[in-house]
Amino acid sequence: MFNKQELIDFCNNARENFLSHISIDCVVFGFHEGQLKVLVLKMKNEDSWYLPGGFVLKNEPIDEAANRILKDRTGMDEIFLQQFHVFGDPERSRPHNEMYKDYLPPSENWFANRFLTIGYYALVDFVHVNPTPDSHSELCAWYDLADMPKMELDHAAILKTALDTLRLQLNYQPIGYNLMPKEFTMPELQKLYETILNQKLDRRNFQRRMLAFGILSRSEEPRKGGAHKAPFLYSFDLENYQNALKEGLKGGW
Amino acid sequence: MFNKQELIDFCNNARENFLSHISIDCVVFGFHEGQLKVLVLKMKNEDSWYLPGGFVLKNEPIDEAANRILKDRTGMDEIFLQQFHVFGDPERSRPHNEMYKDYLPPSENWFANRFLTIGYYALVDFVHVNPTPDSHSELCAWYDLADMPKMELDHAAILKTALDTLRLQLNYQPIGYNLMPKEFTMPELQKLYETILNQKLDRRNFQRRMLAFGILSRSEEPRKGGAHKAPFLYSFDLENYQNALKEGLKGGW
DNA sequence: TACTATTGTGTTATTAATACACCAAGTGCA
DNA sequence: TGCACTTGGTGTATTAATAACACAATAGTA
Known part of the structure; x- marks a missing residue:
């Protein structure tokens, strides 16, 4: 997905601006035509799919980071967002750690790090979302929950946990406001x-x-x-x- | 709490072994004589109180880290432990960031970092716990929930969130097993x-x-x-x- | 105009939650 | 020993919530 120069630039930028070892992944739920939808990204030149995610700026509250990430992917502000779990198995990001080992030594390679990821789920009004890929994606799109593509890393597990949390939430909180039209x-x-x-x-x-x-x-x-x-x-x-x-x-x- | 040499040793060790920017704090609930108790630590030579906490080893799952930390403080293994929230405000660790600035430059000072902390709560059988201070504490002890000492950083807020979570939990999960004797x-x-x-x-x-x-x-x-x-x-x-x-x-x- | 799909509403039975009262067993003391 | 007091065990009536169920109203279509 990156060529060598892009990787170097990305890593330099990331090291300077973001907290290391920490990422955020978002499960964005929408509702359209009687289907629950989830927003996913497809990497450039790869048949690999991810949940929308990103990193935390060095001086940024994590809730704000999640908001920023989602604003970039959806164009929406003031999204209903809820932190639901931290995924912290050292093996979870292993497949990525190896990815660019021919380009850069581990000490300079942002992706060689282990990442804990903070899971957020978002509820949004489908029609207000303008799905926007990020710089290393070629596609940002809604998928039916029942028909999700196979996702990389532990993103399928993250989605499942988000859904379980949402189902629990349903029992003691109203939720429609963020998912339905006016x-x-x-x-x-x-x-x-x-x-x-x-x-x-x-x-x-x-x-x-x-x-x-x-x-x-x-x-x-x-x-x-x-x-x-x-x-x-x-x-x-x-x-x-x-x-x-x-x-x-x-x-x- | 540290003198300069202790600080240097601690920082070197921490930088080598732990993930940066990430800590774990535990709210340990026990029940004794009709009172809900919480385990707290008192720093050496300071009237400052903390929840038991620690850091994540570079190659350690976070749940294991929480278990390890609690085993050190309680002597107990296989504790009922539940992750409940990440506290990620960049201001939350600010009071610590300044602490040793006369001893070490920020780049070498572990405590100058911003820390996200992952909150865990634990339910334990009071009588099985052997409260054990860590190396920079002089005391590890139970306090009545109704009579907690004023805690540093956001630890009072962490406790409150843990308690709220526990109360919610009560509605859809049994909880007595871990808190009551056989x-x-x-x-x-x-x-x-x-x-x-x-x-x-x-x-x-x-x-x-x-x-x-x-x-x-x-x-x-x-x-x-x-x-x-x-x-x-x-x-x-x-x-x-x-x-x-x-x-x-x-x-x- | 009959037919069908969809929406609106009411009634009853069952189950769960709440409120409340009495009896049993042991202690302490006159 | 008899009485007051404390703690613990159990049952019943009332009320509220949930579940199951059936029919009427409206708009389009054949």
Whole structure:
């Protein structure tokens, strides 16, 4: 993916600006046409796929680093982002460590380092994302969760952990606001939940429960023009939603 | 806490063996006499307190590093340990960065670095712990959660986050096994829950719920000899317990 | 206009959570 | 020994949450 000169430049730049041994990888979830999507990158001249990631500037908070990385890949600001796990097996970055050993000695080769990676997951409104490859990628694109390409390193495991975390999160936090468009119908929201959980839910019980949370407001006008019965449009009541994020949806004890 | 020569030795050793920029801090919870306890260290010749922590060896998985650090402080092996958050504000280690600037230039001073710290929390059986200070501490001791000394850096925030995580955990995972002795009475287990949650629970409902989880087995003999009515002794059914850890106690959706 | 797909809503049964009261066993003391 | 007090064990009624289920309304299409 790099030729020798590019590698040298990259390494010099990285060594000067970034914290060593630490990377960030992001699992960006979007929702479109009833499918949960994940943003992935394809390296130049290689059939290898990665989650969007990057490094932490020497004087940058890690949450800001994750935001910066995602802004570069999506064009979006103020993304819903959550740190979920650190992947710290010394073997995890091994395949990369060998990569450029003919070009540079390990001491000068940024990729010869072991990297811990901090996993973040992001929830974004699919249509607002402008997938943008980085300098060593030829493609940045959405993939269906059910149809992901084989990813390098431990990125498949990172994705799995992110998904598990998201599913857990669902039980005590509202999540639709960041994944749905401003207005949506109840069946559309249900589809989101069903997709994340990979499980059918009962329409009537879903609606009752969702409304009981008190985070939705129904607009006056139903959606017109579509086929079939005109569904009501809902949007999130942001104040109650934020509150539910903080307080949790229902307590255990 | 270090004199100049100690500092130089420490830094040389650290630079050679540890990953830079990364530390681990552990919140060790124990339970004794109806109180939730946390293990803390006091620096030599200073009135400053810290959570037990350390660094990651260059070729060591981070979970192993946390285990090693805790084994050194507690004498215990196979501790229940859970990674819960990375604290990555560049300001968090600032107070330490200045500490030895008269002894060594920043490039040679391990403590002049910014550190991300990976937070782990541990649940241990109080009586099995042998609190052991490290080389730059004069004391390693249990403190009541309600009566913690003022800690350095962001260690109070780390503790708070650990406690919040533990309280959340309580809702979908069993936790008593690691904190209670082998055999215990139902009121004792209840006290543990009440202490963690800082809230009174109803005796009868607690017992019903706990038994419904199916992770307890009642021994034949009640505890004799104590004052008052002899309570039954329970222990955890390890197989069901492990299963509940994996599966979660009750699902949301 | 019948048919079909989709959405909206209500009712009942089951299960879980909460609130509450009584009995049993042991201690200490008059 | 009888009584007060403490701790622990268990049951039951009420309420709330969840799960299961059926029918009516609307808009497009054949």
